[in-house]
Amino acid sequence: MDTKELFSILPIQQITGTLPAVVPDIEVDSRAVQPGGVFVCIEGFTVDGHDFVEQAVDNGARVIVASQPVVVDVEKVAVVTVPNTSRAIGLLAPRFFHYPSKKMTMIGVTGTNGKTSVSGMIHSILQAANEKSAVSGTIGFNLNGTLYETENTTGHVLATQSIIAQAAREGCETMTMEVSSHGLVEGRLAGTEFDIAIFTNLTHDHLDFHGTMENYGDAKGLLFAQLGQNLEERKYAVVNIDDPWHEKFSEKTSYPILTYGIHHEADFHGKDIRLRADGTSFTLVSPEGVFHVEMKLIGEFSVSNALATTAALYAKGLSIESIVAFLAEIRPIAGRMEKVETNLPVTMYIDYAHTADAIEKAIDAVLPYKKNKIIFLIGTGGNRDRVKRPIMAEEASKADYVVLTTDDPRDEPYETILSELEAGMQHKNYACIGDRVDAVRHAIAVAEEDDIIIFAGKGHEDFQIIGREKYPHSDAAIALEEATKKFKAKEIK
Numbered sequence: 001m002d003t004k005e006l007f008s009i010l011p012i013q014q015i016t017g018t019l020p021a022v023v024p025d026i027e028v029d030s031r032a033v034q035p036g037g038v039f040v041c042i043e044g045f046t047v048d049g050h051d052f053v054e055q056a057v058d059n060g061a062r063v064i065v066a067s068q069p070v071v072v073d074v075e076k077v078a079v080v081t082v083p084n085t086s087r088a089i090g091l092l093a094p095r096f097f098h099y100p101s102k103k104m105t106m107i108g109v110t111g112t113n114g115k116t117s118v119s120g121m122i123h124s125i126l127q128a129a130n131e132k133s134a135v136s137g138t139i140g141f142n143l144n145g146t147l148y149e150t151e152n153t154t155g156h157v158l159a160t161q162s163i164i165a166q167a168a169r170e171g172c173e174t175m176t177m178e179v180s181s182h183g184l185v186e187g188r189l190a191g192t193e194f195d196i197a198i199f200t201n202l203t204h205d206h207l208d209f210h211g212t213m214e215n216y217g218d219a220k221g222l223l224f225a226q227l228g229q230n231l232e233e234r235k236y237a238v239v240n241i242d243d244p245w246h247e248k249f250s251e252k253t254s255y256p257i258l259t260y261g262i263h264h265e266a267d268f269h270g271k272d273i274r275l276r277a278d279g280t281s282f283t284l285v286s287p288e289g290v291f292h293v294e295m296k297l298i299g300e301f302s303v304s305n306a307l308a309t310t311a312a313l314y315a316k317g318l319s320i321e322s323i324v325a326f327l328a329e330i331r332p333i334a335g336r337m338e339k340v341e342t343n344l345p346v347t348m349y350i351d352y353a354h355t356a357d358a359i360e361k362a363i364d365a366v367l368p369y370k371k372n373k374i375i376f377l378i379g380t381g382g383n384r385d386r387v388k389r390p391i392m393a394e395e396a397s398k399a400d401y402v403v404l405t406t407d408d409p410r411d412e413p414y415e416t417i418l419s420e421l422e423a424g425m426q427h428k429n430y431a432c433i434g435d436r437v438d439a440v441r442h443a444i445a446v447a448e449e450d451d452i453i454i455f456a457g458k459g460h461e462d463f464q465i466i467g468r469e470k471y472p473h474s475d476a477a478i479a480l481e482e483a484t485k486k487f488k489a490k491e492i493k
Helices: 003-007 049-058 085-096 115-128 157-169 181-185 213-225 246-250 300-316 320-327 356-369 388-396 414-422 436-445 475-492
Strands: 014-016 038-040 063-066 078-081 105-110 133-137 140-143 146-148 174-178 196-199 236-240 257-261 268-276 279-286 289-295 347-351 374-380 401-406 430-432 452-456 463-466 469-472
Touching: 003 085, 038 049, 038 085, 049 063, 063 085, 085 157, 105 115, 105 213, 105 300, 115 133, 115 174, 115 300, 115 320, 133 157, 140 157, 157 174, 181 213, 196 213, 196 300, 213 246, 236 246, 236 300, 257 300, 268 300, 268 356, 279 300, 279 320, 289 300, 289 320, 300 320, 300 356, 347 356, 347 475, 356 374, 356 388, 356 452, 374 388, 374 414, 374 436, 388 401, 388 414, 401 414, 401 436, 414 430, 436 452, 436 475, 452 475
Parallel strands: 038 063, 063 078, 105 174, 105 196, 133 174, 196 236, 236 257, 257 268, 347 452, 374 401, 374 452, 401 430
Antiparallel strands: 014 078, 133 140, 140 146, 268 279, 279 289, 463 469
């Protein structure tokens, strides 16, 4: 890219040395710098990019963007000094990639729970409708059916602009993004222009970062404020009328509001819900009339997710009739009340539930077809929001037997995590087992025929973070191996 054009976006800058005519690359990781590229020194929570300038130069950086003095040979490397490098990268990244979000329909999904499911459902329906589509979030970056790993739900602004640009190059007409509160507050979505913003719900989570629910709500609401004010553009906000925060989010935008809900009248209203072990049906009341909906997804929360999906796709221009037909074919999203396929006499689900609200919904989803016990395995991450731990365990107490364990314990001792979870237990039918592998095995050991077991917290993830290392881990694989050994042994006897 033309270097002067790139840096002209910065209103305040001081240039030392001579800028090259063009730059092929821009990076915030010194290890990834390409010859002739730009390295932006970002001050993070644990590392400061200014400390890695030498490595960036060794890798071929020709321009350093810094907010502190750096030592380089200005005959070979130019230094662009700015007041704040985090704000600078927010301006530089979308400009470097030529504002890719303007080249397609952008859908942002925010909320505590349901982001992955709603994003995945939108993506699946668009693909079924033969539209090139991309989706990014907790599970990764899915581009036209190819899945790429990502570090965070909402990546750094440079990574975000890079994947949007990749989707545009691949000819995607729509990109759906899970939008985290951290990403909004930290400016990771700078330069991303959304056309449709969706709010799912707001419950206790991430208060170690935000401090209060008000701050958390304000962070989520930034997505709607960032829709802008150019009312000549066709944009929409889609909000869950069943959640009391919907009014606050609706006030943050001047664009049209589409509501959805189950318990209150809405533009997209689900009623006459029938829950089954193999799926769900309901009546959809919509602006285009009344429709009968059949889905292979379980639980009332799946109806709410389907309503959000329908409202968003209607805003995009799809007919309700076609959306309903596609909903009937959608399979469960990976790790979201995903049934472990087996012929064994127990029913097992893998779920990502890591909030009290999500735990409540997971248990409610299987209650209608409970035959014996419900066993619920729950863990929380180390060095994270500790206030929610007893609240989560209180909700898990609605199960007949609870296994309290960890979920990415990091550097925090098992005992601390377990004791804070245990404080919320409402009955004595539980076990505290810090090692998650042993905890999964224990859940199988206490299981009987016709039990339902829910392994919550890890969902699609195939690792555990212990200390600062990632170790391979799969709740489903461990559970299936143990259950097969246990119940096959009974058959032999």
